[in-house]
Amino acid sequence: MQLPVNPPILPMLAKRVSEIPTTGSWIFEPKWDGFRALVFHDGDEVLIQSRDEKPLNRYFPELIEPLKKQLPKRCVLDGEVVLARDGGLDFDALQLRLHPAESRVRMLAEQMPASIVFFDLLCEGNKDLRNIPFQKRRQLLEKLVGSAKPPLHITPATTELEVAEDWFRRFEGAGLDGVVAKPTEGIYESNRRVMFKVKHERECDCVVAGFRWHKKGERTAVGSLLLGLFNKKGDLHHVGVCASFTDQKRKELVDFLEPYRKNALKNHPWKEWATAELEMKRIPGAQSRWSQGKDMSWEP
Structure with a gap:
């Protein structure tokens, strides 16, 4: 062209x-x-x-x-x-x-x-x-x-x-x-x-199922929280992220989330995200046609 x-x-x-x-x-x-x-x-x-x-x-x-x-x-x-x-x-x-x-x-x-x-x-x-x-x-x-x-x-x-x-x-x-x-x-x-x-705004109570590190501060600042909702079968579906935090709040979230991270992956609903994808469940971490080349890793 x-x-x-x-x-x-x-x-x-x-x-x-x-x-x-x-x-x-x-x-x-x-x-x-x-x-x-x-x-x-x-x-x-x-x-x-x-x-x-x-x-x-x-x-x-x-x-x-x-x-x-x-x-x-x-x-x-x-x-x-x-x-x-x-x-x-x-x-x-x-x-x-x-x-x-x-x-x-x-x-x-x-x-x-x-x-x-x-x-x-x-x-x-x-x-x-x-x-x-x-x-x-x-x-x-x-x-x-x-x-x-x-x-x-x-x-x-x-x-x-x-x-x-x-x-x-x-x-x-x-x-x-x-x-x-x-x-x-x-x-x-x-x-x-x-x-x-x-x-348009809608409110709902979500599960904080994981998070991603901030790109400029891995291990020192949280980039986004991964949100989920359970369906009637008990499957936890990824419904979005929450990422509008101040720099100070990102650092505070590291300490706040730390107690919940111990053995978090052991029984986590998204542990086998590849299987969930095959079952048409909405989960984070998978490479999509939109996210190819991006780091989509997350922490439970």
Whole structure:
């Protein structure tokens, strides 16, 4: 590919905040619950790139031809691959699309086809648009894909706070993840948290089943806690991590967790994580298509 913006590049990120901003100049969008995707189109070449710079083409073959036919011959767009089922987004079903067997990939593409929702434009033709204000990029995006047909879509956007608040309340039941606020004059900054995101919050009591050392302080600082929930059969499923700690709290957690670590692996539900994976249990530590090359080791 020979574009003004060539792959791989890291997408622009969002900082989580507790409330939708009420002061300043913003463009609000729904926050989609899917896989972040940068789409590069140059003539007959199309690349769908994940947030961590991995190619997604083979997992979503049903998107390739629509992208070739509907997008300008030379462009780079930012968006989200989503999967809609039963009147809402289904992230669990979307995760099933990441399968190593080509035959199953093809079958799932027919049975559970994905869509892609665009929300930013990085380049068109020979023009790199990353340094122009988002408000202008949005206008250009609307001209490019505003009349696109499924499975291509453009995200709704508004400058009205009341509309954004309504979206936040109303769209949760449809599987959307919240609201994103983008500065109208903001440029596109890869790998920087220059947008805001307000996510729906749910509370539950989880089991702290393990932790990972902090990358800058192994044996001296905790990086993240691994959280789990038991199902009715007594299987402990990995449901997420907790990692938003101050440097001081990371150090304190080392001493706090130490008494619980003695013989912790002996009867740990995740001791045989490879077996759990075969039984379709959610566990940490396994190498996925997203985490290849990363250290996913953890401490019980």
